[in-house]
Amino acid sequence: MKINTDHISALNKKQEDSYSSELDFLRNKFSKKGITLDEIVQKVADFQVAIPSWALGAGGTRFGRFSYGGEPASLEQKLDDIGVLHALTKSAGAVSLHIPWDIPGDVKAIKDVAKDHGITFDAMNSNTFQDQPDAKETYKFGSLSSADEAAREYAIQHNKDVINIGKELGSKSLTVWLADGANFPGQNNFQTALINTEKSLKSIYETMPEDWKMFIEYKPYEPNFYSTVIQDWGTSFMLANACGERAYTLVDLGHHLPNTNIEQIVATLMLKGKLGGFHFNDSKYGDDDVTVGSIKPYALFLIFNELVYGMENNPQNPDFSWMIDASHNTKDPLEDLIQSLEAILIAYTQALLVDQKALRNAQQENDVVKCQEILQDAYRSDVRPILKAAREKSGAAVNPLQAYRNFEVRKQLIKERGTKTLATGL
């Protein structure tokens, strides 16, 4: 299924005047603070988020999975669905593949399909948390950290294979997330597990092409429920430093214990030049992987406020890999992803409207109240007209969700694929 861009511009025509007066209001308001709205519109139009290849079908939990109909049954169809997202938003211009869930059968054909949709290949994800049917070793008791050397070597080789697939596709980074850990006290020797993990990561890092980056993703628990080897940002940061200058920490928003100050972690990692990228999602309790900005939108804004400050003041930190990592248990996966993209762009735009200079002065004067007022003035600004202008500028739909429903995309996908197709992934 391909979205016809003429249909998009026809739909936009009908909605044009609806946001321009609101945009003028914002332009006047923020020009007084020396903030040029058109520069922000361009930054928002340029902001691209990678879509997880494992989140284009219905997600599920151990308690069940409710299929959605018209799910992509192949990597080509997954790229087609991301193509629909990108046509409607012009901010989903990349895919993050998970191996072996998305091994490309015909690399040239896959690259052609991606190119046709204007999609690039962001970070490749290895998978040493599931045993494949033909597996020679088991990851039941760990992979890169395993006490069993054969399992470690098997996991190291898998990561090298993932890099080779990524090289063919034009990806430039590898994300390593380990489920490795223990369910009971005494089950593992913490130090041995960490030493094994560091050695294994180094041997993978040494085989990475010179222009590649490694992202080390941390998580406090699940699927292990007593300890996880790479449990927090500090452990990931330590391992990234041990590997080398092209290894970084990846922050998955759902991988924090309740009430963790994630924006402070982000600021710290950027100051040290070790923040590589994000897995955006939201959560109320655990790694819930729900729609970005659906539970804690203010926290997301505060994270982007630190990112905007860092992008201005931390040249030591590389460009980020912006990725979504979510699971859709009750929503249409594509509608859920459109909402997540919207929430990310809203938080980024609000952060761009923070009067950083005034905030610095207020912090210098310890004017605590004024600091909060400056932040919340930006957060309480309805920036959606800026997103609409950015989308119209880049040929996307002014209202992607409305357009998605208007074009009856899901109905079309079900007509093409039926109701029984199942997408690989979580």
Ligand code: LRH
């Ligand atoms: C682990 C994780 C990781 C992926 C997986 C699909 O919870 O966030 O990023 O490999 O989800």
Ligand code: MN
């Ligand atoms: Mn993740």
